[in-house]
Amino acid sequence: MSKVIERLQQPISLIKDVEPELKVFDLVIGQQQLEETDLDNVDIEELAEDIKQELCMSDPMLRRYLSAKPQLVQLFEYTSDIYPSPLQGPGRGVQVAVCLSKAWSKDWGGEIISFEECEPKDVVASYPGRITVVYNEAWWKISQPNIRAEEPLKYLFFALVN
Numbered sequence: 001m002s003k004v005i006e007r008l009q010q011p012i013s014l015i016k017d018v019e020p021e022l023k024v025f026d027l028v029i030g031q032q033q034l035e036e037t038d039l040d041n042v043d044i045e046e047l048a049e050d051i052k053q054e055l056c057m058s059d060p061m062l063r064r065y066l067s068a069k070p071q072l073v074q075l076f077e078y079t080s081d082i083y084p085s086p087l088q089g090p091g092r093g094v095q096v097a098v099c100l101s102k103a104w105s106k107d108w109g110g111e112i113i114s115f116e117e118c119e120p121k122d123v124v125a126s127y128p129g130r131i132t133v134v135y136n137e138a139w140w141k142i143s144q145p146n147i148r149a150e151e152p153l154k155y156l157f158f159a160l161v162n
Helices: 003-008 031-036 044-058 060-065
Strands: 022-025 071-078 094-099 112-116 119-124 131-134 139-142 153-160
Touching (some): 022 119, 044 060, 044 071, 044 094, 044 131, 044 153
Antiparallel strands (some): 094 153, 112 119, 112 139
């Protein structure tokens, strides 16, 4: 089993005193691109590769992952009755969460929350096309949408490791 998968499967009781390091990218994916993407018929591996290319070209800190193949590529759909599990950031590499919802209101919940010493540290609103990159071993999660959400919250997740 790869080290990335082993880290993701550790229980939250092993939270370390790590200050979260995450970065948010807006305007990498436009609203028109989101509306034209049919998530039911898209190759998510190819989509993750395309997003990785755009990220690496827009941020010098991520350029070292230009030749890395996206790993653990998954598409998640969250509703008010699904409780997302916390994830631990990579020991090396980065984790990427891309909001693929075509429309989302901040009043519907679904924030990305990072933790330091079991306490919420950063809260980032979900927004169509917003990309969040987690750089270190801090714990983080996507919170569940509230009952007022008119659509499911959709996220593409992948890891990049050199």
